[in-house]
Amino acid sequence: MSTAPKAQSPFKPARRIASLPVPATIAMAERVRQLRAEGRDVISLAIGQPDFPSPAVALEGAVREVREGHTGYPPLAGQKPLREAVQAKFRRDNGLDFPLAHIMVANGGKQLIFNAFMASxxxxxxxxVPAPYWVSYPLIAGMFGGKAVEVPCYEADGFRPRAEALRAAMNERTKWLVLNFPNNPTGAILERSDLEAIAAVLRDFPNVMVMSDEIYEHLTFDGRKPVSLLNVAPDLAGRVLIVNGVSKAYAMTGWRVGFAAGPEPLIKAMIRAQGNATSGICTLAQGGAQAALQSPMEGVERMRAVYQERRDKVVPRLRAMKGLSCAMPEGAFYAFPGMKALKGHLTAGGRTIDSDVAFTEALLEEAHLATVPGSAFGQADHFRLSFAASDKELEEACARLERFTASLRPASLRPASHQMPR
Ligand SMILES: Cc1ncc(COP(=O)(O)O)c(C=O)c1O
Incomplete structure (x- = not known):
């Protein structure tokens, strides 16, 4: 059996890669894998992955592609029947009518964001980028020389951005405003009035494009329905790119199908970018996504209702835990508790909690519960946990977090065994 040669490689990563951090969510998933390989019983609420199987219709749709012999290179922008299904979805769910030339599909919402920033x-x-934000926007923009300008959002405002703060962040160098509501990591949703105020700001900056990432649109709670920027400001159609996909709503993360609708010149440039990277996406996955999008919404509704039940179990428990606060998520499947009151505490294992990063590290190492520090999302003193996990896992995760927070002691109080004899 031959082995790989041991010779030194002259390879040096390009600057754009050398300076690219591994997203905290992926780093956490790696650490979980290591701990599990060492035999530790780790619960991971670190990644945003639905715990449901993909819909049966999607599987049938994929098989149909093979049976019908659709196994050659697909068109760069996506197969016509899938783009038509996306077009119909925008009409059905959003009341928006896009010509097919304004629609493309890619390997997940992530590739659409990559394409859009690469193209522009x-x-x-x-x-x-209103903060907290999904980790990838600043990282991808940075690969193309862009600089993220973070606009902090506050728990007291329900983590919704203030229009005036967005205005203050914009100038002649601003290329994009990124909106992601329902939001990862907070679950916040924008009201119509928020969007009207944002649209008024955008009218004063006519060269700014808007990326509206609506990938969690169907996962909303308490009867709330998210509104799209173009519903309140159709005059902005020439500069809004809607990013969406089947990963979250249809539990199809591994299929890698995202879709976008936007102005034709931008979509054309994004197709060119993709054409030089991955070409059109896997035909089987396209058939699966098409079938999912064309199926009745009951399956999505069932999963949404389960996420809401889990939120209703988890959030009150988080709120009752020592030192934690937690805004009620209005959508998506994450809670984003604040842990500021725990800073300066010591863990039973002797670690000092001086930041959200130290908190999540100690929680993983000492209580074997994986979450993600808020600073990875541009908001320190918080952490994110996903409730896309089984009831049993969530129950055990809450119990571990309860025990962990209850065991923390203010740093000024030494543990009993270390106290000086009186
Ligand atoms: C806000 C947001 N947008 C986009 C994506 C990308 O999803 P995908 O590439 O699986 O479609 C994610 C995934 O976590 C996300 O949370």
Whole structure:
């Protein structure tokens, strides 16, 4: 059997990769894998992955592609029947009517974001991102020389951005404003009035494009329905790119199908970007996504209702735990508790909690519960946990978190065994 040669490689990563951090969510998943390989019983609420199987219709749709012999290179923008299903979805769910030339599909929402920034961002361009945000926007923009300008959102505002704060962050270098509601990691949803105020700001900055990432649109709670920016401001159609996909709503993360609708010149440029990277996406996955999008919404509704039940179990428990606060998520499947009151505490294992990063590390190492520090999402003093996990896992995760927070002691109080004899 031959083995790989041991010779030294002259390879050096390009600057754009060398300076690219591993997203905290992926780093956490790696650490979980290591701990499990060492035999530890770790519960992971770290990644945003539905715990349901993909719909049976999607599987049938994929098989149909094979049976019908659709196994050649697909068109770059996506197969016509899938793009038509996306077009119908925008009409059905959003009341938006896009010509097919304004629609494309890619390997997940992530590739659409990559395509859009690759197609548009020049060195020094600024991308305004309300924080907390999904980790990938600043990282991808940075690969193309863009700079994220973070606009903090506050728990007291329900983590919704203030329009005036967005205005203050914009200038002639601003290329994009990124909106992601329902939001990862907070679950916040924008009201119509928020969108009207944001649209008024955008009208004063006519060159700014808007990326509206609506991938959690169907996962909303308490009867709330998210509104799309184009519903309140159709005059902005020339500069809004809607990013969406089947990963979250249809529990199809591994299929890698995302879709976008936006102005034709941008979509054309994104197709060119994709054409030089991955070409069109897997035909089987396209057939599966098409079948899912064309199926009745009951399956999605069932999963949504389960996420809401889990939220209703988990959030009150988080709120009752020592030192934690937690805004009620209005959508998606994450809770984003604050842990500021626990800073300066010591763990039973002797660690000092001086940040959200130290908190999540100690929680993983000492209580074997994986979450993600808020600073990875641009909001320190918080952490994110996903409730896309079984009731049993969530129950045990809450019990571990309860025991862990209850065991923390203010740093000024030494543990009993270390106290000086009186
Ligand atoms: C806000 C947001 N947008 C986009 C994505 C990308 O999803 P995918 O590439 O699986 O479609 C994710 C995944 O976690 C996300 O949370």
């Amino acid at each position: 961002v020049e060195d020094g361009d600024e991308i305004v």
